[in-house]
Amino acid sequence: MSVRVRIAPSPTGFAHLGTASTALYNVLFSRQNQGTFVLRIDDTDMERNRPEYEALIYDSLRWLDLGWDEGPDHGGPFAPYRQSERLDIYKEEAARLLKDEKAYRCYCTPEELEAERREAQMQKRPYKYSRRCLTTPPPGRTVFAVRFKVPGGEVTFTDMVRGHMKFDADLIGDFIIVKSDGYPTYQFASPVDDARMKMTHVIRGEEHLSNTPYQLMLIDALGYERPTAYAHMPLILAADGAKLSKRKHPESNLMLFKEQGYLPEALINYLALLGWNPGTEQEIFTFDELVRTFSFDRVQHAGARFDWEKLNWINGEYIRKLDDDELASRLQPFVPNLDPAIIKRAVPPLKTRMHKLAQAVDYLDYLWTDPPPPALDSATAERVRAAINVLKDVAWEPEPIEAALEKAVSESGVGKGKFYTPLRDVLTGKKVSLPIHYAFALLPKEKALSRLEQAA
């Protein structure tokens, strides 16, 4: 049996961190088994789908180098891969269930259903649809939804993270598989596609664990083969421990990481460790190492809390491992107005100081924006003039600049800190900068000296 796995994101908002994490685990498992990784777009929510959100899913998966073998953009043996293009299939499957009396039309209005629900609440019993439309459908109505006739009994399956799972289907009421507007529900379209696309393993977020018995009953009722196993991965929680919310937590937006200059390979490394424990001290993994070592039995059951500090540490490690030319070219989009030669000169001091590429802007924006000249007292102005004197005739490279400044410091009678702080302020307008000799060397000599002269 060759392994087939899928992710099925819905294009209803920005690309989500959870999508990346689920995609990663699917790709790792697929690579471990020389399997096929399918990208299916779950776009049956006609009101909330947007093509631009679908484009964001592609962009972010490509950015992370989590490529797919079959999908809407390049097809495959089970095309189409967009649910909105598979409506005929769901209709046909629903008709088959109706014909076999495994589903029935439900004419109940939302108000009638609400009344049923309220009654159950008052009697303090868990709500289950009454099956009124199965036994005594109201006559003369034309608007209907299709409900699955839940066979009841026990639904069991293997979860690669949680082991043997058992659900009591007697607690599950007949649920809607086709809405009154003719569109299938997620609960229906998803297992139909999983079965027809011959998925062997379904790896997805824990929020779908309770959906699995519903979906397995449908696969059985349709007479398809079940996937061999499921894996429900821990929820990603925000740093504050709450469920990741699109509105409240910027870390839920995948593109934010790109914009901030997290390296895709570092984010992948971090995501792998978020919820999975390799069982060793190792924290930095190449992708091939992840493929070799990842296993579902070391995935935690509890929610996985997002940890910026750890991500920053990992990203810093990856930044320091890049060679200088590579880092320079990755920095270019963050400082598009800088000459590539200047970026290359800035790389050595930046490399040890950054945990994300966007920080380069804070370090380098003094190169294209003149800071306001600060007001200096006369003793400080005197020291700035001394700096001008030693720098005037020096070769404009970090080392000679450093040597010249050190000479000026020793002649000034004050310490390095006291001497350099105002210089840094005059030159960059900041309290924190690259080491002062680099800060000078990156700026054209005339410009650097003219900033000092103006302030002095």
Ligand code: GLU
């Ligand atoms: N569209 C669903 C989601 O984005 C897919 C869930 C599944 O993998 O079945 O959560």
